[in-house]
Amino acid sequence: MSTVLDQHGWLQIYGRNEWRSVTPLGPKMTSLPVKKVFAHHSVTADTGVDEATFFANVKTIEKIGLQRFGRASYSFVLDRHLYRVAQMQGGNVGAHTGGHNSTAIGICTIGNFADGPYNEVEVNDVAITMARFLSWAIEHGVVDPAFELKPHNAVKATACPGVIADRLPWIREQAVNSVFGDSSYWRQWDAAPRPTPPAPPPPTPEPPTPTEGMTIRDVELYLTGIDAQIETLGRGLATAHSVIAGHTDQLGDLESDAAQGRRELTAILQDVTGHSASLAAIKKELSQLNRVTDEDIASAMVRLLGD
Numbered sequence: 001m002s003t004v005l006d007q008h009g010w011l012q013i014y015g016r017n018e019w020r021s022v023t024p025l026g027p028k029m030t031s032l033p034v035k036k037v038f039a040h041h042s043v044t045a046d047t048g049v050d051e052a053t054f055f056a057n058v059k060t061i062e063k064i065g066l067q068r069f070g071r072a073s074y075s076f077v078l079d080r081h082l083y084r085v086a087q088m089q090g091g092n093v094g095a096h097t098g099g100h101n102s103t104a105i106g107i108c109t110i111g112n113f114a115d116g117p118y119n120e121v122e123v124n125d126v127a128i129t130m131a132r133f134l135s136w137a138i139e140h141g142v143v144d145p146a147f148e149l150k151p152h153n154a155v156k157a158t159a160c161p162g163v164i165a166d167r168l169p170w171i172r173e174q175a176v177n178s179v180f181g182d183s184s185y186w187r188q189w190d191a192a193p194r195p196t197p198p199a200p201p202p203p204t205p206e207p208p209t210p211t212e213g214m215t216i217r218d219v220e221l222y223l224t225g226i227d228a229q230i231e232t233l234g235r236g237l238a239t240a241h242s243v244i245a246g247h248t249d250q251l252g253d254l255e256s257d258a259a260q261g262r263r264e265l266t267a268i269l270q271d272v273t274g275h276s277a278s279l280a281a282i283k284k285e286l287s288q289l290n291r292v293t294d295e296d297i298a299s300a301m302v303r304l305l306g307d
């Protein structure tokens with residue numbers, strides 16, 4: 001987990017390994033930062049506050065994506081409790097907003113904000129979580145500061161994301177202001193009663209950095225790149241195996257053809273040997289016939305012409 005602290009409070013970001021994603025990454029997005037973000041709600045139940053429940057809720061959403069699209073569908077899943085965010089596809093192409101998946105990210109908040117149940121305080125928490133996450137995403141090069149924030153139902157006939165759609169202008173403004181100015185709104189919302197965030201964990205050793213001066217974001221991108229390379233190499237290896245298997249089959253066929261050819265050649269050579277023997281016999285007979293004929297002719301001539 002990467003815990004991001006700013007002057008406004010908390011944002012807790014969980015990588016795919018932490019919530020134990022079991023689905024593959026999509027192809028890399030064509031370019032980051034994105035200029036469009038689509039807001040979604042999961043429609044699945046928001047079943048609790050503790051971390052295990054959060055992970056279970058994220059995995060439920062992953063399972064739905066796996067069934068429908070073969071992989072986790074959203075870019076990030078947001079949990080209004082304790083401002084938590086689970087990375088799904090991150091900077092890779094998801095399957096959240098038809099026609100926009102390779103150019104936009106889809107952020108999905110856990111819960112049903114169309115049919116409910118929800119209340120005003122919960123919607124406020126969702127808005128704060130989204131704003132904090134988008135602020136982080138701007139600072140980390142995932143989202144362009146001049147981004148558009150749209151509800152899913154702006155491009156599809158759907159109830160998604162319910163009443164959260166009404167909050168998007170405010171969310172976008174807060175996200176941008178936390179980078180380029182102060183936000184008194186967050187302090188105001190922070191004063192509202194909510195579950196107490198846990199104490200910040202002690203600093204954990206960062207992964208070994210390939211070079212000095214790299215940021216955590218650089219390392220994350222570096223590791224994501226390595227993951228993608230490993231996936232590509234894996235696909236290449238599978239292709240090579242199947243090509244080799246094909247060639248092995250062909251080699252087997254060629255070997256069997258060659259053996260058949262050798263058998264046929266041996267038979268032909270035997271025939272030729274037999275024919276040669278026959279030819280020699282015929283020549284010998286011919287030669288004898290020739291000799292007999294010459295003598296016969298000579299004696300016949302002698303007889304014919306008289307002495």
Ligand SMILES: [Zn+2]
Binds near residue numbers: 040041096158
């Ligand atoms: Zn949606």
